[in-house]
Amino acid sequence: GAVVSQHPSRVICKSGTSVKIECRSLDFQATTMFWYRQFPKQSLMLMATSNEGSKATYEQGVEKDKFLINHASLTLSTLTVTSAHPEDSSFYICSAAGTGAFSNQPQHFGDGTRLSIL
Amino acid sequence: GQQVMQIPQYQHVQEGEDFTTYCNSSTTLSNIQWYKQRPGGHPVFLIQLVKSGEVKKQKRLTFQFGEAKKNSSLHITATQTTDVGTYFCAGRSQRTYKYIFGTGTRLKVLA
Numbered sequence: 462g463a464v465v466s467q468h469p470s471r472v473i474c475k476s477g478t479s480v481k482i483e484c485r486s487l488d489f490q491a492t493t494m495f496w497y498r499q500f501p502k503q504s505l506m507l508m509a510t511s512n513e514g515s516k517a518t519y520e521q522g523v524e525k526d527k528f529l530i531n532h533a534s535l536t537l538s539t540l541t542v543t544s545a546h547p548e549d550s551s552f553y554i555c556s557a558a559g560t561g562a563f564s565n566q567p568q569h570f571g572d573g574t575r576l577s578i579l
Numbered sequence: 580g581q582q583v584m585q586i587p588q589y590q591h592v593q594e595g596e597d598f599t600t601y602c603n604s605s606t607t608l609s610n611i612q613w614y615k616q617r618p619g620g621h622p623v624f625l626i627q628l629v630k631s632g633e634v635k636k637q638k639r640l641t642f643q644f645g646e647a648k649k650n651s652s653l654h655i656t657a658t659q660t661t662d663v664g665t666y667f668c669a670g671r672s673q674r675t676y677k678y679i680f681g682t683g684t685r686l687k688v689l690a
Contacts, residue, residue, distance in 0.1 A: 495678060504667060505622065505680040521580070554621055558678070567612055568669075568678055573621045 464488055465557050467571025475579055476547060482540045482574045484555035490535040491557035495568065496528075499552040511538045545578045552576075581606045583670050585681035593689050598655040600684035602668035609673045611644055611651045616683075617664045625653075658688045 464487040472480050484494055492513050497505040509519045509530050517530035527549075529541040538557075542549055552575050558568035582605045592598050602611065610629045614622035626635055628644035628651060635642045641654040651668055668681040 493676070497680070502685075504683045505669075507677060507679060510677055556678070558676075567624055567627050570621050570624070 465491075465555065465569045465571040467555055467574055469574060470572060471575045471577075473577045473579065474545065477544055478578075480542045480545055480576060482542075482553055482555075482576075484538045484540070484557070484571050486536045486557045486569070489557070489569075491538070492535065493558050494532060494538040495556045495558065496530060496538075496540050497554045497556070499554065499573075501552075505554065508540075542576065545576070547578045550576055550578045581670070581672050581675075581677075581679050583668060583679045583681040585666075585668060585684050587684055588682065589685050589687075591687045591689060592658050594660060595657050598658050598662070598686055600653050600666050600668075600686075602651045602653075602670070602681045604649045604670045604679075606649070607673050608648050608670040609676070610671050611648075612669045612671075612678070613642055613651075613653055614667045614669060615664045616667065622667060655686075658686070660688050660690055662686060663688050 466485045468483045494511040496508045499505045508523045509517045511517045511530045511532040532538040554573040556568040556570045612627045613625040616622045632646045633644040639656045643652045665683045665685045667683045669678045
């Protein structure tokens with residue numbers, strides 16, 4: 462079945478560092494990718510919707526300059542947490558889904574990235 | 580904005596008892612998906628429902644999509660310890676195509 466690869470799986474870094482997370486669709490073209498954030502024992506909160514070749518759509522309350530999203534190809538979207546601080550520590554997870562005629566296909570999740578900022 | 584609520588938030592059951600979690604959306608959905616997440620893991624896709632009133636079964640799991648496509652339920656018959664985890668629904672907005680996750684139901688099964 463469809464596979465989404467997310468890398469890295471875990472990051473531990475110092476405050477002020479920028480961290481890039483990659484999300485790749487390995488065997489299908491992902492016109493749309495979603496980025497979620499999950500705090501311990503909470504649900505997944507949608508941060509932004511990333512469409513190939515266009516600007517990402519951010520959810521209310523998510524800082525665009527803090528969480529930079531690039532979806533330059535049909536198989537790769539990246540999330541960069543800029544100048545990360547301890548409050549940015551969280552579990553970040555991407556998913557890939559189709560749109561239009563493929564909008565009823567299941568979304569496929571990456572394994573997630575656990576980010577810890579010291 | 581769109582909200583998806585799930586009840587109950589927590590459920591502890593004895594092994595062998597049944598379990599049901601309910602999912603309610605504030606807006607009409609194009610489809611709904613159900614996921615299971617174990618601690619430390621990522622959500623694992625269980626099933627997708629698309630049609631109004633649809634019912635699907637997977638062994639001991641029964642999934643239902645409401646007639647108005649705004650609510651759904653997951654029922655587990657005769658729970659086992661392997662059913663432990665958090666169950667999330669994720670509804671896709673008809674208008675925006677975004678998936679919004681429900682608040683989740685954490686299931687504990689006591690042996």
